[in-house]
Amino acid sequence: MRGDITFDSNGNRLAGHLYLPERxxxxxxxVIVVGAASGTKEQSPAAYATRLAKLGYVALAFDxxxxxxxxxxxxCDENPFAKSEDIKNAVTFLAGREEVDRERIAAVGVCGGxxxxxxxxxxxxxxxxxxxxxxxxxLRATITDGYAGDWREMMNIAxxxxxxxxxxxxxxxxxxxxxxxxxxxxxxxxxxxxxxxNQDPAWRNQLLLWSYDKMVQFSALDVIxxxxxxxxxxxRGPTPRPSRRARPPTARHRNPRNCS
Numbered sequence: 210m211r212g213d214i215t216f217d218s219n220g221n222r223l224a225g226h227l228y229l230p231e232r233x234x235x236x237x238x239x240v241i242v243v244g245a246a247s248g249t250k251e252q253s254p255a256a257y258a259t260r261l262a263k264l265g266y267v268a269l270a271f272d273x274x275x276x277x278x279x280x281x282x283x284x285c286d287e288n289p290f291a292k293s294e295d296i297k298n299a300v301t302f303l304a305g306r307e308e309v310d311r312e313r314i315a316a317v318g319v320c321g322g323x324x325x326x327x328x329x330x331x332x333x334x335x336x337x338x339x340x341x342x343x344x345x346x347x348l349r350a351t352i353t354d355g356y357a358g359d360w361r362e363m364m365n366i367a368x369x370x371x372x373x374x375x376x377x378x379x380x381x382x383x384x385x386x387x388x389x390x391x392x393x394x395x396x397x398x399x400x401x402x403x404x405x406x407n408q409d410p411a412w413r414n415q416l417l418l419w420s421y422d423k424m425v426q427f428s429a430l431d432v433i434x435x436x437x438x439x440x441x442x443x444x445r446g447p448t449p450r451p452s453r454r455a456r457p458p459t460a461r462h463r464n465p466r467n468c469s
Contacts, residue, residue: 210262216271216302218295224278225271225299226250228262229308238313239267239303241336243296245398246287246321246345247385247416249277251409253319257342267309269299277411283380285413287420289325289348289427296329300336313337321345328429331436340442345394346429356395357383357421367419374419382415 210229215222230237240261242254254270261268273295274288275281296316304311315338318326323344330336345351353360370381386399401407402414 211259214269214271214302216298218274218298219291221274221280223271223274223280223295223298224250225269226255226258227306228258228268228270230262230265230267232265236310237265237267237308238315239269239306239309241296241299241303241314241316241326242268242270243292243316243318243322243326244270245319246348247276247285247412248320248322249409249412251277252407252412255408257317257319267303267306269303271295271299275417277409283374283417285382285385285415285420286417287321287385288423289328290423292325293329293332296325297333300333304335311335315339317342318344321348324348324427324429327433327436328427331432338442339436346433348424349426349428352421352425356391357387360421360425363421364425367422370418381418383418384414385416386414 210231212227212229214225214227216225217223240258242257242261244250244252244254248254250270250272258268258270272279273292275284275286300314300316303309303314314335316326316330316336317340318324319342323341324346326336326341327339327344327346330339352363357363374380386395386402390396402412
């Protein structure tokens with residue numbers, strides 16, 4: 210059973226879907242599902258949450274601040290640190306639900322969410338277990354490896370866009386999935402985002418320009434050694450991305466379990 214819910218996160222009202230298992234045996238374990246960068250609750254989080262509910266878990270999929278049906282402006286701001294706060298507030302929401310066993314709350318992250326989830330779990334010890342699927346934990350490497358061109362030049366452009374917006378100008382955006390041949394992992398991403406496999410027709414192929422100067426500051430690998438004792442499970446999928454930025458977070462975790 211899926212129901213619409215909302216919860217507050219740092220002044221924004223976030224919209225989500227709560228998936229409940231078909232059981233009546235008291236409070237159940239719960240899993241927060243965090244999707245890819247730029248993603249919405251109707252995409253991969255919906256698929257995982259549906260499956261988890263069938264397995265007996267309460268599952269929460271939600272739109273992060275500035276995305277989908279959630280509040281926040283300017284829109285489509287890929288801010289890893291704000292997303293981490295959203296996850297903490299999602300934990301708070303679940304901990305207050307009578308359907309949920311607050312001592313058994315876990316989180317799973319897909320792609321970019323595979324960085325945001327373990328990063329958050331380091332500080333939020335209410336998250337008792339972590340799993341990642343095709344995780345992309347090192348956004349710093351993604352940017353400095355050339356995802357958006359020369360990263361130093363991009364920082365200058367982003368800062369100019371910030372100043373223009375502060376003076377009353379329009380928010381400036383770039384495509385999240387850039388045109389042309391942008392490397393293997395981006396080309397693979399296009400096969401999902403820009404095809405009928407994408408289950409959210411309202412999804413926007415755009416990223417706030419000054420998201421990049423926040424993304425270049427983020428790598429979950431900086432803190433992953435602090436994640437223990439929560440159990441960390443990493444699954445790369447059948448064709449892992451051949452890049453240092455796609456290293457599974459378990460590579461530096463003290464007590465990893467690889468589920469590949």
